[in-house]
Amino acid sequence: MNLKTKALKKSLWVYHMSGGSCNNCDIEILDCLTPKFDLERFGIVLVGSPRHADVLLCTGIVNKKCVERVKEVYEQTAKPCVVVAIGACACSGGMFRDSYEMGGPLNKIIPVDIYIPGCPPKPEAMIAGIVKVLEKLK
Amino acid sequence: MKNNKKTVIVPIGPYHPLLEEPEFFALYCDGEKIVDVEWQAGYNHRGIEKLSESKHWDQVTFLVERICGICSTSHPFAYCNTIENLIGMTIPERAKYIRSIIGELERIHSHLLWMGLAGHFLGYNTVFMWAWKYREPVLDLFEIISGNRNHYAMFKIGGVRRNIENEDIPKIRKMLAEIKGQLEMLIGAVLDDPVLTARLKNVGVLTKQDIKNFGSVGPVARASGVDVDVRRDEPYAAYPLVEWSVITAKNGDVLDKAVVRLSECLEAVKIITQCLDAIEGKAGEIGEEVRRVPEGEGIGRHEAPRGECFHYIRSDGANSPVRHKIRAPSYTNVPTFKASCIGQTISDVAIILAGVDPCYCCTERVAVYDAGKKKKLYDFQHLVELSKQKTERIRKEI
Amino acid sequence: MKDIIGRIQSKLGDRGKDIKEQTNNRVYVSVDRKNIKECAKILFEDMDARYIVASGMENFDSFEILYHFGFDKESAIVSLRVYLDKDNPEIDTLTDIIPGISYIEREMWELLGINFKGHPNMKHFLLGDDWEKGNYPLRKDKYEK
């Protein structure tokens, strides 16, 4: 393990990005950070700029209008950066896969490390996913 | 848009950690004052109206549920009302009550969510954390009833998919009583706070004429004294069978919007309790089988937490819609920023935009922010920062 | 419901054709394309109806727009139905009467290819600016000649 990954896994800073979602996944992400699930006790903080982020949480089908933006955000993050696809939409397109605005799924656009399926995934599932991220970094 | 030299463009969005959805607003400013606002949507557009034409009548309920995650019952509710209007049928009594229970529970969690976000925009993170904490029991209730925290899939044409078991009702009642206590506490804490009142009073005022011009609905309209509520205007489900009242306010500023929303939560608790009384200990059908949707047109509505949700459907007698038009309440609520933002200062924009409780994924069934292309002055974070500073200032003054 | 049909009949005169209640509480009125501005004005201003939304669709040999207005006291929805030419779908904009209608007109323009004469700000709204010209997603392939 080099210094970079060692430093990375101490306290994960996450940036959340929605690319044409139904918003439920996004709310469940916020839910993880509020008192009931409280991810902050593990040092996980939601940050306001992709430049500070160690983890990119992506939701939604990534519609055509968002494709460029998603790429742009990914380029702005400091590497190494873990990309997590949250929800059926981001993993595969879900029931929107035949839509004319479909630009994704996410792994066509940027490399994805972890998939958390579900519609929406429960916060518990997201926490389990994040633990896997930590393991992956070891 | 007059492009005189002094005007500066401030882009907001599309991405911000607390706007769950991407959205882009360009503010044209003259000094601190806002001269014009432009709204650019489409970052959430998924072409649902078109997809719906390729799905079976029964599948469409799941599709429209995924229009929006916050109000995931409103669209199936309106859709089922539409089909029932088209066929001209009524649904069994128990199904009516169950529908209303789900609809009202959703209103509570949606309004609490808004209260939390509004608190955050003002720099009151305590309100944010509290409101979201008290929202959790509502989601737990949903899990008991439907098996999922969101996207409950309770609706089907002609009734509901799942029963609320009589054995569960005492538990639901108990949780509801707890929620009610917490709600009252939160409402008291928020509305009695002198700083919040000073900060929100007379900010982002919408007049009756503005509401009419933009066709706004829901709490936004009711806060300005326009008394519209589909639940009363065109009774459906169990709403005509229980006692409740429509909440309105006069001023149309953000404070009134907050008051209306919070009081509606208590109204919702009242409705749910009465519905539970009505179904407890009784048996009954929860749905009627609909085998075929005949040729014709139908329009259905539902009062979603954000206002009237409108569906139009044309059928040619085959097994999927020919045209399915969906109008979410935010579609007419968001454009009111034209009336409410202009002339205000930058520090108020965050809360005014949040004040209408925008829900963009609904609006766009049908801002990464262009760094570099436009002159970058503030982004949304700075706006929230400015907003917080103003709250701080007021707090010191009081 | 009789009452509202009567009122609309008398206000619109012979501009409104086959006014009828098709399903419970839903009234549809056929209007000629040229009269849409006057009729919308009568409903929106004189009769104080609430603007709800407009919905466009493609038929086999025409385009069709429905302008929906809410009459909340009577719990009715009145929809003005307009047919447009298939080859050259064009109609006057209503933005000067109902400011809020601007967005739905932009949406119909980009998704269905209906032209709104005199719209002040006809730009892409939902789709990106680089969307392929002449590709209208809500048109139906099965009607292509």
Ligand code: SF4
């Ligand atoms: S996976 Fe489901 S909950 Fe998540 S954005 Fe997609 S439709 Fe919404």
